[in-house]
Amino acid sequence: MSDTVLRVALVDDHAMVRAGQARLLALEPDLSVVAEYADADAAFDALRAAPHTVDVLVLDISLPGRSGLDLLRRVTMHWPRLAVLVCSMHDSPSMLAQALAAGARGFVTKASDPGVLVDAIRSVARGEQALSPDLQAFHGQPAKGLSHDTLSPREFEVLLRLARGESVDAIATSLHLSTKRVANLQSSVRAKLALSNAVELVHYARRNGLVTE
Missing domain, CATH: 3.40.50.2300 (Response regulator)
Structure with missing residues (x-):
C-alpha cells in the first residue's frame, strides 16, 4: 500500500x-x-x-x-x-x-x-x-438451511450463470471447463436444490435474491 x-x-x-x-x-x-x-x-x-x-x-x-x-x-x-x-x-x-x-x-x-x-x-x-x-446483520449468523448453502463454490458459480440464462457451452467456455464438467455441475446443482428444470432454477435464484429480475 x-x-x-x-x-x-x-x-x-x-x-x-x-x-x-x-x-x-x-x-x-x-x-x-x-x-x-x-x-x-x-x-x-x-x-x-x-x-x-x-x-x-x-x-x-x-x-x-x-x-x-x-x-x-x-x-x-x-x-x-x-x-x-x-x-x-x-x-x-x-x-x-x-x-x-x-x-x-x-x-x-x-x-x-x-x-x-x-x-x-x-x-x-x-x-x-x-x-x-x-x-x-447477516454476517456471523448460523445458516438458515437454504439448499444453496450446501453448494460448493464452483456449483454456486454455475447456479448463478444458469440463472442468468447462460448455456452449458457458454459457461464451459467462460470458466475454461469441459462441457461435460459443467453439465455434471448443473446436474449436481439441480439435485441438491431439488429442481427439475431450468425454469425452476431461475425461479429459485430470484426467490432467494441470487439474481435480479
Whole structure:
C-alpha cells in the first residue's frame, strides 16, 4: 500500500457505475482511481502485468464472461495481500458468505450511501473487514438451511450463470471447463436444490435474491 494515497481499481461492466464511483473517489485526497475494467479477464490480465500498482480492487459480482466471484478467487490465489472490496446490487446472506469465503475483505451493496463505499475502501486497505449496514446483520449468523448453502463454490458459480440464462457451452467456455464438467455441475446443482428444470432454477435464484429480475 502506498504511503499517502490508496490506489483503487474498479471492476464493473456498467460504465455509468464506474464513472460514478470514480467521481466519488476523486473527491477524497487519499484515494486515487488508477484503473477501470469492464470484465474479469481484463482486470486479471492487467494485474498480472503489474500486480503492485493497485492497493484496493472494488469488484462487482455480476460480470460478463468470468464472474466477480471467479476473479476474486483468482486474485486471492495469486495476490493474497491485495485488498478486494465487493460492491454489488446483491444483498443475500449466501452471496455475502460466498464472497467472504472466496477472499473478499469487505462487501457493500450499491444501495449503500456513498460514504459507506469510501469508508469501506479505507478499512479493507488497513486489513479490516468492512460490511455495509444492510449486510452486517447477516454476517456471523448460523445458516438458515437454504439448499444453496450446501453448494460448493464452483456449483454456486454455475447456479448463478444458469440463472442468468447462460448455456452449458457458454459457461464451459467462460470458466475454461469441459462441457461435460459443467453439465455434471448443473446436474449436481439441480439435485441438491431439488429442481427439475431450468425454469425452476431461475425461479429459485430470484426467490432467494441470487439474481435480479
